[in-house]
Amino acid sequence: LAKTTQPISMDSYEGQEVNITCSHNNIATNDYITWYQQFPSQGPRFIIQGYKTKVTNEVASLFIPADRKSSTLSLPRVSLSDTAVYYCLVAPLSNDYKLSFGAGTTVTVRA
Amino acid sequence: DAGVTQSPTHLIKTRGQQVxxxxxxxxxxxxxxxYQQALGQGPxxxxQYYEEEERQRGNFPDRFSGHQFPNYSSELNVNALLxxxxxxxxxxxxxxxxRDYGYTFGSGTRLTVV
Structure with missing residues (x-):
């Protein structure tokens, strides 16, 4: 099980770009990197997933260096509604895997 | 297209009861x-259930049990609540x-044991 390390909290202001870096030094060859977002009293919501280099969707970008020992989730031009907990997970895509979350990064966006 | 639906949304039980x-x-x-998510922690x-069988299990006691029905819906049972x-x-x-597109989560059931 690849352990991940991410900052406990980050503060930002509306309109800024937020970058959250996750360390996963023991990532395995068949592991993918997945990020989830969770608002209070709601379940986590899938944001983005990748294996290497860069992945971009309408919500975020995920940057993964060649050694894959870390990854950075980039949220462009955040708004107050982006205030949430963000989780980084590393695991195979296979469903027969015990996927558990760490404490995540609490991102607070201020006006 | 409906996402994951969970019921009830909130529940209060007494120690020793079943839910x-x-x-x-x-x-x-x-x-x-x-998943179980305690306050301030990650899930x-x-x-996990697939084809009506428990496929994987985390570090939870046998008081936690489940079931999956032919229509893929599922139940979580907890006995002797603490x-x-x-x-x-x-x-x-x-x-x-x-999970090419990740898991889809429901909004959860808030269980309070008193």
């Missing part, structure tokens, strides 16, 4: 996983072969 939580997966999903894996079982219980669904 049953229910989950309907997203349309097209056949795998259901259950912790309880178990105060420490108070948490948000989340259900997540995915397709059997993998």
């Amino acid at each position: 049953t939580l229910r989950c309907s997966p997203k349309s097209g999903h056949d795998t259901v996983s259950w 912790q894996f309880i178990f 105060l420490g079982d108070s948490a948000l219980y989340l259900c997540a669904s995915s397709e059997g072969q993998g």
